[in-house]
Amino acid sequence: MNILSQFNSEELYVINLIKKECIDCNIKVYLVGGIMRDFLLNKKPRDIDISVECNPINIIERMSYIKEYKYHEKFHTSTILFKNGIIVDLIRCRKEKYDFPGALPNIIPSDIYDDLYRRDFTINAIAYDIIDNKIIDPYNGNEDLKNKIVKKVHMESYSEDPTRIYRAIRYASRYNFRINDIQEISKCIKGQVFKTISIDRIIREIVMICSEDNWINCLALCNELQMLDIDINWLNKSKLCSYSSINDKIIGLFISIRNKKHRELFINNSILKRELKSAFKNYEDLNYRLNRLIFNELTNFDIYNILSKLNEFEIKLISFNRIYKYIIINYFKNLSNISLEINGKYLAELGLNNGKQYKKILRYLLTLKLNTGIFDEKNYLHKN
Numbered sequence: 001m002n003i004l005s006q007f008n009s010e011e012l013y014v015i016n017l018i019k020k021e022c023i024d025c026n027i028k029v030y031l032v033g034g035i036m037r038d039f040l041l042n043k044k045p046r047d048i049d050i051s052v053e054c055n056p057i058n059i060i061e062r063m064s065y066i067k068e069y070k071y072h073e074k075f076h077t078s079t080i081l082f083k084n085g086i087i088v089d090l091i092r093c094r095k096e097k098y099d100f101p102g103a104l105p106n107i108i109p110s111d112i113y114d115d116l117y118r119r120d121f122t123i124n125a126i127a128y129d130i131i132d133n134k135i136i137d138p139y140n141g142n143e144d145l146k147n148k149i150v151k152k153v154h155m156e157s158y159s160e161d162p163t164r165i166y167r168a169i170r171y172a173s174r175y176n177f178r179i180n181d182i183q184e185i186s187k188c189i190k191g192q193v194f195k196t197i198s199i200d201r202i203i204r205e206i207v208m209i210c211s212e213d214n215w216i217n218c219l220a221l222c223n224e225l226q227m228l229d230i231d232i233n234w235l236n237k238s239k240l241c242s243y244s245s246i247n248d249k250i251i252g253l254f255i256s257i258r259n260k261k262h263r264e265l266f267i268n269n270s271i272l273k274r275e276l277k278s279a280f281k282n283y284e285d286l287n288y289r290l291n292r293l294i295f296n297e298l299t300n301f302d303i304y305n306i307l308s309k310l311n312e313f314e315i316k317l318i319s320f321n322r323i324y325k326y327i328i329i330n331y332f333k334n335l336s337n338i339s340l341e342i343n344g345k346y347l348a349e350l351g352l353n354n355g356k357q358y359k360k361i362l363r364y365l366l367t368l369k370l371n372t373g374i375f376d377e378k379n380y381l382h383k384n
Helices: 009-024 034-040 056-060 112-117 141-146 163-175 182-190 199-210 215-224 246-256 260-265 274-294 300-307 312-318 322-335 344-349 355-372 377-383
Strands: 029-032 049-052 066-072 077-082 087-092 094-097 106-109 127-129 134-136
Touching (some): 009 087, 029 034, 029 112, 034 141, 056 066, 056 087, 112 134, 163 199, 163 215, 199 215, 199 260, 215 246, 246 274, 246 312, 274 312, 274 322, 300 355, 355 377
Antiparallel strands (some): 029 049, 029 127
């Protein structure tokens, strides 16, 4: 099978550039991982991943057709943008050693066979030798693709790197595959395997899940495996949320989570947007304030005074509560665009010299405008 025939002319051009330099330097070069998996599934690959049995900087420095690149010395990985717009991840073949479960791996330069052994699943442990035009599949990944199975490559895979559990769920949902190691995964989860990795690594995987088209199916499986305590019915209940947006999906997930400790993951991380984390942190207090107002006589000014100070994510969060539905509709339809046409300078021009009263006067006028519908506050001031 000639995998190279699957590429368009621009992709093939840059792959052949890399191939030529590797031949000239007597370096082995391979297509690896997701690109092979997707080609064998007759799907368009998302990325072009190429592994070489040398430091990739040695190849990069020989090519003049590169527009820009990023190189990571510690891991011998690089991302290259070529002049025709094609992006390639060029990395060194390596093996990985874990000092303890959940640790980030130590990187040791090696060959393609060690590189495939370190990978998460057999369906991702397939390579194509670009020079010799042959597939390398030591763990029968192609057979697992045909049988629709997600299966680990080696023993202790999930305890070494618990994020592989999230990835198994993603691939199973994306391709409608069966997870072969489901009992082992369940055992790892019950053994508190996620305590061996940082909150940031967990949230990063959850963000990746929320980028999937079948994100609800992914989260349903997370719930089934007791990774997250979720009420699936709440995931996409808000009409204000656009579920093509990852942030909106995460908002739905936060609302659906019943376990307080699980919710805290979404607050105490450095992955999510600051405004989104702030909305999660303030959610309970915001609910409390709105509930107090609802049980009193709620005016337009009260609604405006609260909602106008909220960011986009906070409003979307409260929109999941049916009690607030008409309050939010009223705000956006009738109140959100209302503002005063005057300010403190105008009051001074009228001869009101007590500047300390300006804020009180302006607040009073805004309250009238919101609650009674007056449109000309200038005329109101002159008459009163």
